[in-house]
Amino acid sequence: MEAPQYVAARVQRALAEDARTHELGIRVDIRGDQLFLRGQVDGAEQRERLGAVAHETAPALHLHNEIKIVDIVEPGEDEHLD
Amino acid sequence: MSTLTDLRIAAVGDVHLGEDSRGHYRKHLEGIEERADVLMLAGDLTRHGTLEEGRVVADEFRDLPVTVVAVLGNHDYHSDQQYEIASELRDAGVTVLDDDGAVLQCGETKLGVVGGKGFGGGFAGKSASEFGEREIKNFVAHTRHIAEAWKVALKEVQADHRLVLSHYSPIKETLEGEPPEIYPFLGSYLLAEAVDTAGADLFVHGHAHKGTEKGMTPGGIRVRNVALPVLGRAYGVYCLDDCD
Ligand SMILES: [Fe+2]
Ligand SMILES: [Fe+2]
Numbered sequence: 001m002e003a004p005q006y007v008a009a010r011v012q013r014a015l016a017e018d019a020r021t022h023e024l025g026i027r028v029d030i031r032g033d034q035l036f037l038r039g040q041v042d043g044a045e046q047r048e049r050l051g052a053v054a055h056e057t058a059p060a061l062h063l064h065n066e067i068k069i070v071d072i073v074e075p076g077e078d079e080h081l082d
Numbered sequence: 083m084s085t086l087t088d089l090r091i092a093a094v095g096d097v098h099l100g101e102d103s104r105g106h107y108r109k110h111l112e113g114i115e116e117r118a119d120v121l122m123l124a125g126d127l128t129r130h131g132t133l134e135e136g137r138v139v140a141d142e143f144r145d146l147p148v149t150v151v152a153v154l155g156n157h158d159y160h161s162d163q164q165y166e167i168a169s170e171l172r173d174a175g176v177t178v179l180d181d182d183g184a185v186l187q188c189g190e191t192k193l194g195v196v197g198g199k200g201f202g203g204g205f206a207g208k209s210a211s212e213f214g215e216r217e218i219k220n221f222v223a224h225t226r227h228i229a230e231a232w233k234v235a236l237k238e239v240q241a242d243h244r245l246v247l248s249h250y251s252p253i254k255e256t257l258e259g260e261p262p263e264i265y266p267f268l269g270s271y272l273l274a275e276a277v278d279t280a281g282a283d284l285f286v287h288g289h290a291h292k293g294t295e296k297g298m299t300p301g302g303i304r305v306r307n308v309a310l311p312v313l314g315r316a317y318g319v320y321c322l323d324d325c326d
Binding site: 019022024025040042043045046070072073074075076077078079080081082 | 090092098100102103107110117129130157160283284291292304310311314315316317318319320321322323
């Protein structure tokens with residue numbers, strides 16, 4: 001069986017290099033036959049695409065897509081630099 | 083209330099707009115003229131660096147009531163269409179810096195902005211150097227050439243305030259939260275050294291999505307990581323001088 005570190009590295013590379021995603025900041029963890037994706041993106045579509053690319057890259061693993069979606073909130077207070 | 087010499091700088095990076103993002107960011111820019119005098123875009127404006135995405139970005143930031151200055155990020159270079167993207171942005175009225183500078187007239191105040199994409203290499207004591215294979219030498223020389231260009235541009239700029247706009251980071255502090263193993267791909271101390279030598283009031287960057295907003299160069303210049311995921315808000319606003 002392939003070492004989980006190599007599988008995780010391959011998934012991470014796929015998320016960065018696949019033209020559908022190009023997402024560099026996603027953490028990939030493998031525990032037994034479970035694959036966890038963690039990080040933040042700005043939309044549900046991107047989260048689903050990341051899940052799809054991860055699943056295609058490691059189809060034998062059970063995928064847990066724990067990526068969070070961050071909402072942009074209105075700008076807050078100014079910071080004064082003096 | 084603002085006085086005449088106040089300067090309110092709005093900044094954000096890593097908006098990563100895709101073709102499905104048309105209009106998403108624009109709505110957060112409503113009323114920006116009440117909050118800020120200028121808007122700085124710190125690169126990674128697109129996801130894949132395609133011209134189509136560049137057009138989405140140009141439309142999101144077109145005809146704003148404040149001056150917009152941008153640099154590109156590594157994502158904007160991915161499809162080798164960085165020059166086309168930059169000219170789309172320029173056609174939309176955005177000033178795009180590419181290792182050069184511009185002076186903006188903001189009321190009574192002149193703001194000099196210098197910058198570009200920047201690049202990596204790591205931080206003092208733990209950085210790559212121009213030694214060995216050609217590939218490593220090219221990597222480090224790319225950053226060195228950028229830092230030299232910024233130093234020259236900063237010295238030439240005649241303005242009341244000087245700001246550096248970059249995608250990559252000049253310091254480690256604003257990378258905190260990222261895995262330390264990838265710091266050399268997130269920035270370079272050569273950028274900080276150049277800017278400390280020439281002087282500036284503020285250094286704004288993006289790129290490190292999991293980093294930290296606030297830091298300072300060894301020479302005491304304030305650094306702000308304005309990557310959208312770091313800010314968690316549409317943009318940060320930084321006041322120079324005595325505005326309140
Ligand atoms: Fe980014
Ligand atoms: Fe980036």
